[in-house]
Amino acid sequence: MATEVLMPALSPTMTEGKIARWLKSEGESVRAGDVLAEIETDKATMEVEAIDEGVLARIVIPEGTEHVAVNTPIAVIAGNGEDVRATELTMPPPDTGQQVPSEVRSLRPSPVPPTPVSPRRASEVEQEYTGKTTTMTVREALRDAMAEEMRRDDAVFLIGEEVAEYQGAYKVSQGLLQEFGPRRVIDTPITEQGFTGLGIGAGFAGLRPIVEFMTFNFAMQAMDQIINSASKTRYMSGGQMSCPIVFRGPNGIASRVAAQHSQCYGSWYAHCPGLKVVAPYTGADHKGLLKAAIRDPNPVIFLEHELVYGESFAVPDDPEFIVPIGKARIARPGRHVTITAFSRMVKLAMQAAEELEKADISAEIIDLRTLRPFDIDTIVASVKKTNRVVSVEEGWPFAGIGSEIAALVMEECFDWLDAPLKRVAGKDVPLPYAANLERLAVPQVEDIVAAAREVAYR
Amino acid sequence: MAVKRKPGPVKFGELGFSQQELLRYYRDMLLIRRFEERAGQMYGMGLIGGFCHLYIGQEAVVVGMQAALTEGDTVVTSYRDHGHMLACGMDPKGVMAELTGRRGGYSHGKGGSMHMFSREKNFFGGHGIVGAQVPVGTGLAFAHRYRANGLICVTYLGDGAVNQGQVYESFNMAALWKLPIVYAIENNRYGMGTAIDRASARTDLFHRGMAYGIPGEQVDGMNVVAVYEAGLAAAEHARSGQGPIILEMMTYRYRGHSMSDPAKYRTRDEVNRMRSEHDPIEQAGRRLLEGGTTEAQLKEIDGEVRKIVAEAAQFAQDSPEPDPAELWTDVLAEA
Numbered sequence: 193m194a195t196e197v198l199m200p201a202l203s204p205t206m207t208e209g210k211i212a213r214w215l216k217s218e219g220e221s222v223r224a225g226d227v228l229a230e231i232e233t234d235k236a237t238m239e240v241e242a243i244d245e246g247v248l249a250r251i252v253i254p255e256g257t258e259h260v261a262v263n264t265p266i267a268v269i270a271g272n273g274e275d276v277r278a279t280e281l282t283m284p285p286p287d288t289g290q291q292v293p294s295e296v297r298s299l300r301p302s303p304v305p306p307t308p309v310s311p312r313r314a315s316e317v318e319q320e321y322t323g324k325t326t327t328m329t330v331r332e333a334l335r336d337a338m339a340e341e342m343r344r345d346d347a348v349f350l351i352g353e354e355v356a357e358y359q360g361a362y363k364v365s366q367g368l369l370q371e372f373g374p375r376r377v378i379d380t381p382i383t384e385q386g387f388t389g390l391g392i393g394a395g396f397a398g399l400r401p402i403v404e405f406m407t408f409n410f411a412m413q414a415m416d417q418i419i420n421s422a423s424k425t426r427y428m429s430g431g432q433m434s435c436p437i438v439f440r441g442p443n444g445i446a447s448r449v450a451a452q453h454s455q456c457y458g459s460w461y462a463h464c465p466g467l468k469v470v471a472p473y474t475g476a477d478h479k480g481l482l483k484a485a486i487r488d489p490n491p492v493i494f495l496e497h498e499l500v501y502g503e504s505f506a507v508p509d510d511p512e513f514i515v516p517i518g519k520a521r522i523a524r525p526g527r528h529v530t531i532t533a534f535s536r537m538v539k540l541a542m543q544a545a546e547e548l549e550k551a552d553i554s555a556e557i558i559d560l561r562t563l564r565p566f567d568i569d570t571i572v573a574s575v576k577k578t579n580r581v582v583s584v585e586e587g588w589p590f591a592g593i594g595s596e597i598a599a600l601v602m603e604e605c606f607d608w609l610d611a612p613l614k615r616v617a618g619k620d621v622p623l624p625y626a627a628n629l630e631r632l633a634v635p636q637v638e639d640i641v642a643a644a645r646e647v648a649y650r
Numbered sequence: 651m652a653v654k655r656k657p658g659p660v661k662f663g664e665l666g667f668s669q670q671e672l673l674r675y676y677r678d679m680l681l682i683r684r685f686e687e688r689a690g691q692m693y694g695m696g697l698i699g700g701f702c703h704l705y706i707g708q709e710a711v712v713v714g715m716q717a718a719l720t721e722g723d724t725v726v727t728s729y730r731d732h733g734h735m736l737a738c739g740m741d742p743k744g745v746m747a748e749l750t751g752r753r754g755g756y757s758h759g760k761g762g763s764m765h766m767f768s769r770e771k772n773f774f775g776g777h778g779i780v781g782a783q784v785p786v787g788t789g790l791a792f793a794h795r796y797r798a799n800g801l802i803c804v805t806y807l808g809d810g811a812v813n814q815g816q817v818y819e820s821f822n823m824a825a826l827w828k829l830p831i832v833y834a835i836e837n838n839r840y841g842m843g844t845a846i847d848r849a850s851a852r853t854d855l856f857h858r859g860m861a862y863g864i865p866g867e868q869v870d871g872m873n874v875v876a877v878y879e880a881g882l883a884a885a886e887h888a889r890s891g892q893g894p895i896i897l898e899m900m901t902y903r904y905r906g907h908s909m910s911d912p913a914k915y916r917t918r919d920e921v922n923r924m925r926s927e928h929d930p931i932e933q934a935g936r937r938l939l940e941g942g943t944t945e946a947q948l949k950e951i952d953g954e955v956r957k958i959v960a961e962a963a964q965f966a967q968d969s970p971e972p973d974p975a976e977l978w979t980d981v982l983a984e985a
Binding site: 375380381385386389392393395396397398399416417427429430431436484487488489 | 820
């Protein structure tokens, strides 16, 4: 009996990939374990092996095809002796020309191709910027930001695990080794505390290191160096020592990687004086804020999100385009309720705003962008207009960013509030692995909608 | 790989430095000794607060090592750091005023005993977390190599710090990338109150880099000439692109771990024996006398040093407390 070979998901967040090469041709017999094809994802090149014995009856997707969605049939293997011409596909190959947002990946294998990304809005670009833009992924915007700053200043270098030869665990540093060479793009051993401290020492000496953490979960190994060595030394030295350094990498909850790899560190770092903490959402903000972070004379924690890397935005071309650290952005103006969010939660808040619009609730979405120094003014101005506020974050609620916003709003504009602030946050548990439980633990659009309706009493 | 140096008498002249230079080391060691004695007194008077880790007994290590360095080489250490700062040429007034938490201190009173720095003298701290200065120092060496400026970093660590994991993370990277760094392990035999044989599976520390191919050498850290000689060779090794090297300085602190340490973990006899038989300043003094320096000359140095320390102590008490506005400064640099 013929079996279909489906496009495999090679990582928890993979939604699509490219068929780089077929290693078997039609009519060739295969045994279980034979490598059929090489698949390229945004992170890696991997091999697809045959599970059954038989004959490669049909190659459905030719090599070189990009954007092949996970679970698309890519080939058919017929049983030995079976008529290969008789093999039929159970479903048609999808249109592969689509841009796919990375978090549309279904939690259960689904034959339906992911929905295309919604068209860009002008508000996604920094408002003051009127120059040329290019549509690119957040991953590319980050890479371009680093490349531009490295061209501009020889003191800037990138160091971390897999940043050079491997081109980045999430392919953020693609091409940097080729352009800048091993002096400035440096693979480290798996030694977070060590290379973090090393970067800090280099920063004290006047270099401008970009330290990539494969994910911020691993930065906990280096927490002492970040807090005790990087953030406090300027103060302890009476202003003599500066540590211009960027710590960057994916933060927050990815997809199905469970508790030790899924956590938002926003409030952890935002707690600490001596640090700046940035958590952007749009491509323009990723680029403009990373450039600002690299030029900043202080330690900057730059929180990215694995599920945002693949999203596309219009990104300014101008190498002098900088987004100032410390300024929130009105992502969508509104009248009835203020919703604050950062990183990937901005996207969910925007979706919630569209839902709320149907109920005639006009939501103002504030993309915080920076968590320290915190732009409370933008929130207060908005609350004075809407009189209601919902905060959204992936992290745990206790002592979270939402708690801080609640306190600040009380202090700054208590009399303008018509309802208590409502927090939408990750559930107060270590992140579970099971798909249904994970979904319950992470804020969803409907949670934001419900919270907004609650504070609006509608 | 590791080479153990046999401590032995050093003949002057052979090493290429003069009686005059030894006199300078003697003076620098004495300055640290007198400074620390005064710091201890002032702590007892309540003029210095918090933790205060005195360097008395270990003076030959920093003085000998510093003499082996070149202008621009960088130095970093842990929190027993007063001696290192004075050896780097930092102003005793600024150091003492930091101990008293005054405006005239190197950190304007915001760092204290364990957290002082001087960019001018290439002293990068003064770090309060045991072992954390080791990756930082490795990063200073990384910066030297990145800039190809021919300079090196000396990173000091204690026999307590050598059991921190980040020390080995640093050794590995330093060896992997052949960074210009000398790791000077000051083995004073006690990590706080725990004797080295109760903390370390093997108590000779010079071969702690063996797994990474880092050469190591044991040095008589009570002998400033031995330290200087070993330091010179180690600095040359690091500077020439051969990568890191470890010097295990066998030394001893006469005082407790900090001022609040009753030092019940060792006998009075042990301390006295070290003081009478191995004191670095007396050893250097004896050699100077043998070489023709007069008692009067040594006395004159003592007088000069006492004067410097007295002035530093006075300055540290006269300097005003930091302005309250200082609370809010130096958290972040202006972007």
